Amino acid sequence: MESQLVVAAGLNKYFPSGVQALHDLNLEISRGQFVSIVGPSGCGKSTFLRLVAGLDQPTSGELRVEGHDPLGLAFVFQDATLLPWRSVAHNITLPLELRHEDADERVTQTLELVGLTDFADAYPAQLSGGMRMRVSIARALVTRPQILLLDEPFGALDEITRQRLNEELLRLWQEDHWTSLFVTHNVSEAVFLSQRVLVMSARPGRILADIPIPFPYPRSAYLRSAPEFIRIANGISRQLAHADEL
Amino acid sequence: MKRLRSLTTNVLPPLLFFALVLCAWQAAVSLFGIEPFLLPGPLLVAQAIADNLPRLLSATLLTASGALLGFVLSFAFGFLVALLFSQSRLIERSLYPYAIFLQTMPIVAIAPLIILWIGYGLQGVVAVSFIIALFPVIANTTDGLTRVDPHILDFFALNKANRWQVLFKLRVPGAVPQMLVGARISSGLSVIGAIVGEFFAGYGTEDFGLGYLIILTNGQAKTDYLFACILFCTLLGLGLFTTVGSLSNFLLRRWTGAPE
Ligand SMILES: Nc1ncnc2c1ncn2[C@@H]1O[C@H](COP(=O)(O)OP(=O)(O)OP(=O)(O)O)[C@@H](O)[C@H]1O
Numbered sequence: 001m002e003s004q005l006v007v008a009a010g011l012n013k014y015f016p017s018g019v020q021a022l023h024d025l026n027l028e029i030s031r032g033q034f035v036s037i038v039g040p041s042g043c044g045k046s047t048f049l050r051l052v053a054g055l056d057q058p059t060s061g062e063l064r065v066e067g068h069d070p071l072g073l074a075f076v077f078q079d080a081t082l083l084p085w086r087s088v089a090h091n092i093t094l095p096l097e098l099r100h101e102d103a104d105e106r107v108t109q110t111l112e113l114v115g116l117t118d119f120a121d122a123y124p125a126q127l128s129g130g131m132r133m134r135v136s137i138a139r140a141l142v143t144r145p146q147i148l149l150l151d152e153p154f155g156a157l158d159e160i161t162r163q164r165l166n167e168e169l170l171r172l173w174q175e176d177h178w179t180s181l182f183v184t185h186n187v188s189e190a191v192f193l194s195q196r197v198l199v200m201s202a203r204p205g206r207i208l209a210d211i212p213i214p215f216p217y218p219r220s221a222y223l224r225s226a227p228e229f230i231r232i233a234n235g236i237s238r239q240l241a242h243a244d245e246l
Numbered sequence: 247m248k249r250l251r252s253l254t255t256n257v258l259p260p261l262l263f264f265a266l267v268l269c270a271w272q273a274a275v276s277l278f279g280i281e282p283f284l285l286p287g288p289l290l291v292a293q294a295i296a297d298n299l300p301r302l303l304s305a306t307l308l309t310a311s312g313a314l315l316g317f318v319l320s321f322a323f324g325f326l327v328a329l330l331f332s333q334s335r336l337i338e339r340s341l342y343p344y345a346i347f348l349q350t351m352p353i354v355a356i357a358p359l360i361i362l363w364i365g366y367g368l369q370g371v372v373a374v375s376f377i378i379a380l381f382p383v384i385a386n387t388t389d390g391l392t393r394v395d396p397h398i399l400d401f402f403a404l405n406k407a408n409r410w411q412v413l414f415k416l417r418v419p420g421a422v423p424q425m426l427v428g429a430r431i432s433s434g435l436s437v438i439g440a441i442v443g444e445f446f447a448g449y450g451t452e453d454f455g456l457g458y459l460i461i462l463t464n465g466q467a468k469t470d471y472l473f474a475c476i477l478f479c480t481l482l483g484l485g486l487f488t489t490v491g492s493l494s495n496f497l498l499r500r501w502t503g504a505p506e
Pocket residue numbers: 015016017019020021039040041042043044045046047048203
């Protein structure tokens with residue numbers, strides 16, 4: 001039996017303002033899985049990720065994150081959130097610096113991994129949006145996290161860059177097999193990346209559907225035009241439209 | 247080449263305009279026969295500058311050192327106050343009204359009091375300049391230190407950053423652009439402060455700055471000389487302002503992506 005890395009049972013989250021963001025949310029995620037979450041805007045996806053990260057507390061219900069130690073966890077935000085006064089290399093070193101861990105080799109390796117070696121000394125303002133996001137992912141991976149939480153990381157990028165980074169993210173994931181929790185609005189992206197796609201209801205959010213994606217890895221760009229891929233993606237889109245109406 | 251083009255588009259037009267104004271001014275003064283003690287023409291002013299250049303230069307230098315000291319002190323002290331404010335909402339809320347009070351207090355009204363307490367000469371001038379230049383540094387730096395992208399704060403929290411790491415690796419460097427906005431404003435104010443300070447604090451009759459020279463020439467109805475003083479005050483303010491401006495552009499090249 002696979003070990004469950006994240007278990008949520010009957011999770012509720014109310015904000016002090018009275019807004020209920022999550023309602024009786026249940027899910028289990030096994031170690032090493034790539035899971036995407038799609039759902040209507042404002043349904044509580046980011047809220048859920050913040051709970052998993054320990055950045056906020058659930059109002060009620062149970063949330064277990066295996067070896068719940070934030071240090072084994074990394075977060076990638078929609079904006080690259082790099083520090084403009086630090087070079088690419090120094091942005092990537094930052095988490096290690098904050099944890100008082102040694103850097104050199106891991107930073108060099110990570111730069112190589114994401115193909116940014118030549119830009120180590122550049123500053124964020126000199127990079128394109130796609131490259132900034134690669135730096136942001138590198139900054140998350142440099143700590144060798146067990147869980148990577150990604151909150152619409154490619155939402156601000158153009159479609160071509162997004163697809164390229166999707167492929168790159170999969171390549172990175174296949175090398176290390178961290179557990180991936182990926183929030184997106186883009187159904188095709190979710191299907192392309194994931195082993196499972198979770199569809200959330202409109203706010204207050206709960207899991208409406210848990211759809212397995214059967215394609216083996218490595219996945220190539222051609223998969224996007226496979227009939228089966230399109231069928232699954234359309235199915236999810238319909239569920240989403242339905243969730244929005246609920 | 248690009249530099250040359252920006253010179254012709256940015257510098258030439260205001261200079262041309264200035265020359266035009268000078269011509270009109272001279273023409274008006276000669277045409278209407280305006281008394282020189284009321285409004286001297288630019289030629290007379292130029293003559294006054296030529297006649298009193300050493301005096302004007304030494305006065306400018308003295309006023310500049312007063313302003314510069316006031317500016318540096320206000321920047322250093324304002325930064326420390328903002329640092330304190332950023333660490334505690336309670337302290338900020340208790341003290342910020344007084345910082346505003348400092349700002350709204352008419353400096354001319356309390357300058358004599360400051361001189362009374364601090365003393366005549368350079369220290370009095372620096373004190374007035376310091377007080378007038380302080381608020382923009384406090385306000386802008388506090389703003390920069392407290393307004394941080396919440397996601398970056400989350401990122402620091404996830405990596406178990408302590409309070410000092412958040413302060414010195416995130417808030418302080420992140421506040422640099424705002425700090426420089428404050429510095430730009432207060433550099434101009436520090437010159438005004440030094441001149442106002444000199445109105446009251448003077449330096450005695452041997453050694454004096456532009457403020458004292460303004461009072462003196464005004465009293466003697468040497469209006470052409472007074473105009474020369476005003477011109478040098480303006481140049482001084484402009485000089486400090488543009489120096490701080492270029493320095494800040496230089497320091498911010500990483501933010502803007504300009505080549506290093
Ligand atoms: N700190 C907060 N205080 C009060 N309400 C909040 C807070 N954070 C989020 N909310 C509300 O909770 C609901 C869920 O927000 P959340 O950001 O989790 O949605 P989301 O699914 O990530 O949306 P999006 O797709 O737009 O990113 C929204 O209605 C939002 O306004």
